[in-house]
Amino acid sequence: MAPKLRPWSVALWLLAWQGGSVALAAAYPHGGLLLASPVQAALRLLELLPSSAFWRAVGNSSLRIFGGFLLSCALALLLASLAAGRPWLRDLLGPPVAVVKAVPVASFIILALVWLDAEALSLFISALMVFPPVYLNVLEGLRQTDPKLLELARVYRIPFRRRVWGVYLPQVLPYFRSAASLALGLCWKAGAAAEVIGLPEGTIGERLYTAKVYYQTPDLFAWTAVILVLSAVFERLFLAAVDGLAGKAGA
Amino acid sequence: MEIHVEGLCKAYGGRPVLTGLSAVFRPGITCVAAPSGTGKTTLLRLLLGLERPDGGIIRGADCRWAAVFQEDRLLENLSAAGNLRFALGEVPGEAGELLARLGLDPSDSRPVRAWSGGMRRRLALARALLAPAEALALDEPFTGLDGENRARCVELIRERGGGRPVLLATHDLTGLEDAPVVRLGEK
Numbered sequence: 001m002a003p004k005l006r007p008w009s010v011a012l013w014l015l016a017w018q019g020g021s022v023a024l025a026a027a028y029p030h031g032g033l034l035l036a037s038p039v040q041a042a043l044r045l046l047e048l049l050p051s052s053a054f055w056r057a058v059g060n061s062s063l064r065i066f067g068g069f070l071l072s073c074a075l076a077l078l079l080a081s082l083a084a085g086r087p088w089l090r091d092l093l094g095p096p097v098a099v100v101k102a103v104p105v106a107s108f109i110i111l112a113l114v115w116l117d118a119e120a121l122s123l124f125i126s127a128l129m130v131f132p133p134v135y136l137n138v139l140e141g142l143r144q145t146d147p148k149l150l151e152l153a154r155v156y157r158i159p160f161r162r163r164v165w166g167v168y169l170p171q172v173l174p175y176f177r178s179a180a181s182l183a184l185g186l187c188w189k190a191g192a193a194a195e196v197i198g199l200p201e202g203t204i205g206e207r208l209y210t211a212k213v214y215y216q217t218p219d220l221f222a223w224t225a226v227i228l229v230l231s232a233v234f235e236r237l238f239l240a241a242v243d244g245l246a247g248k249a250g251a
Numbered sequence: 252m253e254i255h256v257e258g259l260c261k262a263y264g265g266r267p268v269l270t271g272l273s274a275v276f277r278p279g280i281t282c283v284a285a286p287s288g289t290g291k292t293t294l295l296r297l298l299l300g301l302e303r304p305d306g307g308i309i310r311g312a313d314c315r316w317a318a319v320f321q322e323d324r325l326l327e328n329l330s331a332a333g334n335l336r337f338a339l340g341e342v343p344g345e346a347g348e349l350l351a352r353l354g355l356d357p358s359d360s361r362p363v364r365a366w367s368g369g370m371r372r373r374l375a376l377a378r379a380l381l382a383p384a385e386a387l388a389l390d391e392p393f394t395g396l397d398g399e400n401r402a403r404c405v406e407l408i409r410e411r412g413g414g415r416p417v418l419l420a421t422h423d424l425t426g427l428e429d430a431p432v433v434r435l436g437e438k
Contacts, residue, residue, distance in 0.1 A: 152324045155299050155316050156338045156382060166326055166337040 014038050033215045041221035048222060053202070058226065061122065061204040065191035066234055068126030069184060076131050077176070080138035090139070101132045105190045109197050121198035122205065126187035133179040133186070141175030142168065169249040177242045181235060188231040252311055252385060253277050254298065254416050259307035261293050268293045271307070274433045276386075276416040280408060282427050283420040285435035291420035292321055294435065295388040298418065317382035319392040323375040327364040331355065331374050334363060335381065343381050350377055352407060354400055368395040376404055380411045387417040402426060 017038050024031035036044075048054040083089040100108075105125065112124050145168060153163045195205020196212075204223055211219035254276040261269040268290040274281075285291050296302045298312045325334050331350065335342045347357040353373040363371055376392050389408070393401045405426040408417060424432065 148320070148322060148324050149326070151301055152318075152320065152338070154301070155318050157315065158338060159340075162337060162340070166329075170326070170328065 033217060036217035036221050038221070040218040041225065044218035045222040045225060048219075056202050057204050057207055058230065060200070060202050061191065061195060062230060062234070064119075064123040064200075064203075065126045065187055068123040068128075068191065069130050069187045069234075071123070072127035072130035072187075073134050073180065073183075075127075076134035077138055080135050080142060083135075083139060084142035093135070097132045097135060100128055105129060105193060106197070109194045112194070113198055118198035118200040121200065122191040122194040122203070125194035126191035129186045129190040130183040133183050134176065137175040137179035138172055141172035144175075145171045165249055170246070173242060173246040173249065177239060177246070180238060180242060184235040184238060185231060188227055188234075192227055252314065252416065254311040254386065254418075255309070256294075256298075257308045257310075259294070259297065259309065260305045261290070261297060261302070262305055269297075269304075269435070272433075272435065273307075276418055276433075277431075278414050278416055280412055280417045280419055280427065280430040282424055282430050282432045283418055283435065284422065284424060284432050285420075286422060290435045292390055295390050295418060295420055298386075299388055312386070314385040315383065316386050316388055317379040317384035318388040319372075319375050319379045319390055321390045323371045325363045325371055325375060328362045330360045330362060331357070331377075332360070334374060335378060338378050339382055346377070346381055349381060349407065350374075353377055353403055369397070369400060372396060373400065373404065376408075380407060384415070386415050387412060389417065389419045391421055392419065393421065393423070 017035075021032070021035045021037035021040075024034050028034070032040075079089075079093060083093060108128055109121065109125055112121055116124055149167045150163075152158075153167060158166070192205050192208065195203045196209050197205075199206050199209055204227060207223050208220060210216070211223065255274075256276075257273045259269050259272040260267070272290075272294065283291050283294060293302070295318070297304050298309065299316055299318060300312070326337055329337065332342050332346075335346055350357040353376065355370060355373055355377070363374060366374070372392065372395050376389070379387055379389065379392075387408075392408075393404060396404065408419065419427065419430070421427070424430075
């Protein structure tokens with residue numbers, strides 16, 4: 001379980017950051033460029049918030065990255081369901097899943113840039129990063145399904161839909177939830193990295209790249225904070241939906 | 252309807268459990284009596300189609316069954332009504348009365364994981380008795396029940412079992428002395 005963030009601890013680290021930034025600015029002529037302070041980052045974020053370009057970038061990136069997450073979840077659920085009862089399919093999918101898990105995301109980004117246009121890059125990369133954990137966890141959840149309940153369902157001739165709702169979903173949802181939580185963090189990191197390399201127009205990644213080129217460190221931190229907030233918001237919303245489904249399914 | 256078994260054999264890992272069993276199960280209760288580990292559960296599993304026999308013939312068992320298994324096999328996070336709905340598709344109108352007669356509260360909405368072992372066993376029995384089945388397989392349905400609850404269960408099985416074969420595996424025939432008995436594990 002992730003350690004809980006205590007307000008005093010967060011405040012202490014923000015103070016240390018502020019102190020470090022002030023010290024660098026005092027020590028070097030352009031020290032302020034090396035490390036913008038949290039106050040500068042917050043002020044820059046407040047400047048960005050009212051602009052339509054900001055919301056367009058947030059919308060474009062969210063649509064692609066979260067879209068990639070959703071598409072990948074759907075595919076992983078489908079393939080895990082099929083593979084659970086078909087050892088040959090599990091064996092067939094084993095190598096590509098292992099490769100996606102092991103190969104650095106930058107390699108895939110560069111390869112995908114050759115195949116795809118920049119607009120589709122972050123969707124593809126976030127989907128790619130999400131697939132292995134969701135597929136493997138769902139597969140494991142299905143493997144752990146209670147065979148005694150499946151026998152009961154067989155004897156009572158319980159239809160497939162009710163069997164999914166009563167036996168499979170409660171078993172799989174906790175595995176899916178934990179994978180989705182991990183994957184949501186992963187897809188934002190990988191998706192933003194893909195945008196920085198692919199530079200699709202009007203995205204958060206493009207803004208991060210611009211911040212790098214012009215040494216706009218307040219922008220860099222402001223956009224990074226936006227990514228963190230978006231990641232947390234999407235995670236909360238998605239997991240709340242999963243929890244709602246789990247409650248209905250009796251998980 | 253009748254269920255016939257002839258020369259039924261089943262072994263696990265080379266250890267014979269059923270060796271040439273022949274029996275007829277007619278409508279009404281038939282007790283399958285045997286000490287533990289001598290094939291009661293195996294016989295029921297073969298009849299339910301959950302396992303294949305190594306030899307012998309089973310006739311008439313290809314019908315709609317309901318069962319109480321060795322374990323309760325309930326959905327732990329669902330209530331009694333939820334469990335009935337899962338197994339039967341809906342909560343039958345007669346469920347309330349039957350549950351009450353088994354000493355269970357039909358309005359109890361707690362998940363069954365919070366129930367005692369005896370309550371869970373009675374719910375598993377209620378589920379089997381309420382199912383629209385042509386035959387019942389009850390594997391030690393009185394496990395964990397006291398004398399009073401056991402008597403209630405026997406009475407209900409008699410009431411609702413009439414007209415269809417009810418195979419009742421038990422090592423204790425109290426209250427079932429008048430039922431035909433198939434004894435396993437005897438030379």
